[in-house]
Amino acid sequence: MTNLHRSIGAAAVIPLAAVALALIFPNQQAFLAQIAITALVVLSLDLVVGFAGLATLGHAAMYGAGAYGAALYALHVWAEPLTGLIVGGLAGATIAFLSALMLMRSHGLTFLMMTVAITQILYEIVNKSRAVTGGDDGLYGIVMKPLLGVFEFDFYGRLAFWYAAVVLWLVFLLLRHIVASPFGLTVRAVRDDGDRVATLGGNIFGHRVALYTLSGAIAGLAGALSAQTVQVVGLHSLSVTFSADILVMLVMGGAGRLWGGLLGALVFMMIHHYAAEIDPVRWMLFVGAILVAIVLFLPKGLFGGLEALVNRLRGRAPA
Amino acid sequence: MSALLETRSLSKSFGGLNVTNNVDLAISSGDRVALIGPNGAGKTTLVNLMSGALPVSSGEVLIGGDTVTHMSQQDRAHRGLIRTFQITRLFESMTVADILRVAAVQKHKAGLKLRWGRARTDLVERDVERVLADIKMQDRRDSPVTLLAYGEQRLVELGVALVMQPRVLLLDEPAAGVPQSESHIIMDAIERLPSDLGVVFIEHDMDLVFRFAERIVVLVNGGVFATGTTDEIAANDDVRAIYLGEADE
Amino acid sequence: MFSLIASILIDGIAYGLVLFMVSVGLTVTLGLMRFVNLAHGTFAMIGGYAAATAITALGLPYGLALICAALAAGAIAYGLEIALIRRLYHRPELDQVLLTIGLVFMGIALSGMMFGNSLVPVRLPEFLRGATDLGFRQVPTQRFVPLVLGLATLIGIWLLFERTRFGIRLRATVDNPRAAGELGINTRHIYAAAFAIGAALAGLGGVAGAELLPVEPYYPLKYLVLFLAVVAVGGPGNMLGSFVAALLLGTVETAGKYLAPDFATIALYALMLLVLSWRPEGLFRRTSKT
Ligand SMILES: Nc1ncnc2c1ncn2[C@@H]1O[C@H](COP(=O)(O)OP(=O)(O)O)[C@@H](O)[C@H]1O
Numbered sequence: 025m026t027n028l029h030r031s032i033g034a035a036a037v038i039p040l041a042a043v044a045l046a047l048i049f050p051n052q053q054a055f056l057a058q059i060a061i062t063a064l065v066v067l068s069l070d071l072v073v074g075f076a077g078l079a080t081l082g083h084a085a086m087y088g089a090g091a092y093g094a095a096l097y098a099l100h101v102w103a104e105p106l107t108g109l110i111v112g113g114l115a116g117a118t119i120a121f122l123s124a125l126m127l128m129r130s131h132g133l134t135f136l137m138m139t140v141a142i143t144q145i146l147y148e149i150v151n152k153s154r155a156v157t158g159g160d161d162g163l164y165g166i167v168m169k170p171l172l173g174v175f176e177f178d179f180y181g182r183l184a185f186w187y188a189a190v191v192l193w194l195v196f197l198l199l200r201h202i203v204a205s206p207f208g209l210t211v212r213a214v215r216d217d218g219d220r221v222a223t224l225g226g227n228i229f230g231h232r233v234a235l236y237t238l239s240g241a242i243a244g245l246a247g248a249l250s251a252q253t254v255q256v257v258g259l260h261s262l263s264v265t266f267s268a269d270i271l272v273m274l275v276m277g278g279a280g281r282l283w284g285g286l287l288g289a290l291v292f293m294m295i296h297h298y299a300a301e302i303d304p305v306r307w308m309l310f311v312g313a314i315l316v317a318i319v320l321f322l323p324k325g326l327f328g329g330l331e332a333l334v335n336r337l338r339g340r341a342p343a
Numbered sequence: 344m345s346a347l348l349e350t351r352s353l354s355k356s357f358g359g360l361n362v363t364n365n366v367d368l369a370i371s372s373g374d375r376v377a378l379i380g381p382n383g384a385g386k387t388t389l390v391n392l393m394s395g396a397l398p399v400s401s402g403e404v405l406i407g408g409d410t411v412t413h414m415s416q417q418d419r420a421h422r423g424l425i426r427t428f429q430i431t432r433l434f435e436s437m438t439v440a441d442i443l444r445v446a447a448v449q450k451h452k453a454g455l456k457l458r459w460g461r462a463r464t465d466l467v468e469r470d471v472e473r474v475l476a477d478i479k480m481q482d483r484r485d486s487p488v489t490l491l492a493y494g495e496q497r498l499v500e501l502g503v504a505l506v507m508q509p510r511v512l513l514l515d516e517p518a519a520g521v522p523q524s525e526s527h528i529i530m531d532a533i534e535r536l537p538s539d540l541g542v543v544f545i546e547h548d549m550d551l552v553f554r555f556a557e558r559i560v561v562l563v564n565g566g567v568f569a570t571g572t573t574d575e576i577a578a579n580d581d582v583r584a585i586y587l588g589e590a591d592e
Numbered sequence: 593m594f595s596l597i598a599s600i601l602i603d604g605i606a607y608g609l610v611l612f613m614v615s616v617g618l619t620v621t622l623g624l625m626r627f628v629n630l631a632h633g634t635f636a637m638i639g640g641y642a643a644a645t646a647i648t649a650l651g652l653p654y655g656l657a658l659i660c661a662a663l664a665a666g667a668i669a670y671g672l673e674i675a676l677i678r679r680l681y682h683r684p685e686l687d688q689v690l691l692t693i694g695l696v697f698m699g700i701a702l703s704g705m706m707f708g709n710s711l712v713p714v715r716l717p718e719f720l721r722g723a724t725d726l727g728f729r730q731v732p733t734q735r736f737v738p739l740v741l742g743l744a745t746l747i748g749i750w751l752l753f754e755r756t757r758f759g760i761r762l763r764a765t766v767d768n769p770r771a772a773g774e775l776g777i778n779t780r781h782i783y784a785a786a787f788a789i790g791a792a793l794a795g796l797g798g799v800a801g802a803e804l805l806p807v808e809p810y811y812p813l814k815y816l817v818l819f820l821a822v823v824a825v826g827g828p829g830n831m832l833g834s835f836v837a838a839l840l841l842g843t844v845e846t847a848g849k850y851l852a853p854d855f856a857t858i859a860l861y862a863l864m865l866l867v868l869s870w871r872p873e874g875l876f877r878r879t880s881k882t
């Protein structure tokens with residue numbers, strides 16, 4: 025397979041999967057839209073966790089900023105979806121950029137703690153600013169204008185799904201490109217040994233800030249999509265719990281690989297959906313056990329495991 | 344003309360331990376200086392101070408006549424000072440070619456670029472190919488670096504510095520851990536370095552030192568114990584007693 | 593005014609000492625053993641449940657219940673260290689974070705299944721109920737429990753580290769595991785013991801602080817940030833640092849609750865953020881003794 029074939033093949037996966045899912049679950053398009061949106065935010069998290077090597081429990085700050093930003097824009101300014109999407113992306117990027125200036129000189133535990141602190145502060149501010157944000161009632165009654173002035177958002181979430189899937193697809197293609205760019209290469213080098221990159225004249229801080237801002241923009245897009253399609257925004261979108269959930273998805277799929285994030289979100293959301301009947305307590309036990317098992321037995325996640333399996337079946341040595 | 348790299352009464356202590364004592368050194372264009380001394384003499388620490396990996400306790404470091412004592416490693420690298428590590432430090436998720444590519448990207452200040460582009464690809468790939476040939480590892484370009492033998496990893500470590508085409512190069516025991524059969528690749532690569540480059544070279548193998556260096560600095564207990572041409576140092580009885588004698592035993 | 597300041601100080605110090613008891617083990621795990629343990633709060637919760645059960649179901653006196661709490665937390669931690677944690681000492685931080693988040697989730701689920709989802713009170717003996725008159729103010733007598741236990745912990749830890757063979761061996765092991773091994777120190781055993789002792793102290797803290805940080809299944813997640821903040825602000829590995837940080841954070845949050853209840857949480861996190869951006873290594877960096 026040539027590189028060209030490979031890229032075309034990779035580019036086709038998301039559209040094909042979207043069509044297949046729409047055919048298999050014709051009556052659950054709203055849920056499928058949720059999966060696509062979650063996959064998008066997990067993808068953005070992978071930039072920080074997988075590609076920069078920084079464990080964070082504060083990614084919800086950017087997702088929530090995008091969600092509240094897009095919701096307020098739709099309620100008070102203009103209910104047009106695409107400009108709202110841009111507003112969400114900008115909100116996420118702004119929060120990310122400002123916090124990156126504080127965060128990106130630290131790493132490890134200190135970094136983790138600071139991400140939590142920033143998210144909690146944001147959460148409290150939004151919680152207390154009831155007049156603007158609705159406090160713990162959240163924002164509701166978001167009604168979007170037709171997409172591109174033509175397609176109406178329907179009750180069944182059909183448009184929501186295709187809208188989210190297309191955004192996910194475009195962002196995925198963009199990230200594939202970025203990961204392979206000089207910037208992407210340098211980011212991975214900084215993850216492996218930042219100090220070493222500095223001895224070569226690289227600007228570690230600059231790279232981290234740029235990456236975090238990019239990641240925040242994408243998380244913001246996901247938040248905006250959620251606000252526009254679910255039509256409700258709540259405090260959960262800004263919580264540490266949500267941050268932990270998406271971290272679990274990423275790790276389950278395999279951090280450091282874009283495919284891993286997509287697979288993790290899909291599998292986690294599917295299991296969650298069908299396990300919803302079992303009570304939440306047992307669900308937590310299950311998620312916890314999965315995490316422990318993956319760390320112990322599948323450190324590269326489901327995607328890494330699949331890849332190793334395929335390589336073995338093809339008779340190749342594991343990479 | 345001012346020296347490429349200079350230290351003025353450079354000192355460093357860890358707690359109460361003086362590891363670098365009033366070191367004055369000047370490296371000029373074309374210099375080939377060997378830095379020798381027993382283990383624990385403070386050779387690596389001196390390289391760390393000059394490259395900015397460690398803050399100094401007192402004294403000054405100058406590059407091309409400008410004080411850089413409080414500048415970051417990054418800024419010193421931009422001024423043409425590059426060092427290698429005694430214990431290999433390579434990006435362990437990467438292949439040989441990608442590691443060299445990382446260095447080339449930094450050299451061409453392209454780390455924040457989101458596109459390769461024809462011109463940039465050409466510049467970077469030319470550097471990568473040049474160095475792969477220099478360290479004779481063309482056939483290893485796509486090997487993950489963690490799968491290489493340690494001796495080969497040492498070659499890549501040197502290769503990273505060669506990509507950067509610095510004005511001053513500090514080599515911390517480049518041949519340590521390289522099997523005898525391959526150390527000539529390292530020496531050849533070093534001998535092919537542009538003649539106007541200033542090179543400081545830490546090495547324990549006296550054959551290599553005498554073959555390569557024009558000037559030798561002997562470091563003992565963090566201070567410069569003796570300095571001179573290779574012949575002067577070879578003839579210096581004190582050095583023989585303290586250092587060469589020890590090596591002969 | 594005076595009585596307000598006194599109230600803030602008394603409550604803040606009692607709260608800070610609880611934080612210290614729970615966090616001191618974490619600073620050892622994080623700073624000395626270099627293991628990022630997000631599940632540490634679980635041990636405090638286990639202590640709380642153990643004491644509550646000992647008192648209500650077994651009818652043991654409060655003092656014995658405290659011992660039960662420490663033993664239960666310590667024993668479970670010891671088992672976990674041997675079965676899971678020790679496999680992760682040399683793995684990347686991210687893996688440690690993930691494994692221990694997994695343990696937190698499992699701990700929440702299991703305690704919910706065993707003890708229900710509501711708060712479980714740790715019943716106090718007669719002499720600790722009611723109030724003590726300090727002259728200017730009535731103070732709930734139970735405030736003295738964290739005070740006494742917290743100071744005892746501080747002294748005990750100091751004695752353990754500076755005055756016993758175990759302390760010397762632990763310090764040797766964290767400074768240079770290989771050399772310690774060559775000296776005949778059983779480093780695996782030392783690590784397991786240190787982990788268990790830290791957990792046992794957290795168990796005590798869980799009981800002593802049951803009034804301030806009520807025992808419930810979500811305990812480990814709810815207060816995780818608080819415990820980590822103490823460690824991070826105090827400087828990981830620095831026990832005295834944790835002590836000061838715990839008192840500082842405890843007093844700040846308490847002051848916030850008295851003066852501006854709406855902004856207490858924000859104040860706490862903002863303080864943490866400021867300290868950490870000013871000194872990423874914490875207020876008191878661990879300096880190796882030479
Ligand atoms: N970061 C450090 N902290 C404390 N002591 C150090 C540190 N780095 C080096 N040393 C001490 O400084 C001395 C010189 O070390 P080094 O420069 O590595 O010597 P050399 O490279 O000549 O073998 C040694 O005694 C070493 O233990």
Ligand SMILES: [Mg+2]
Pocket residue numbers: 386387388429
């Ligand atoms: Mg050395």
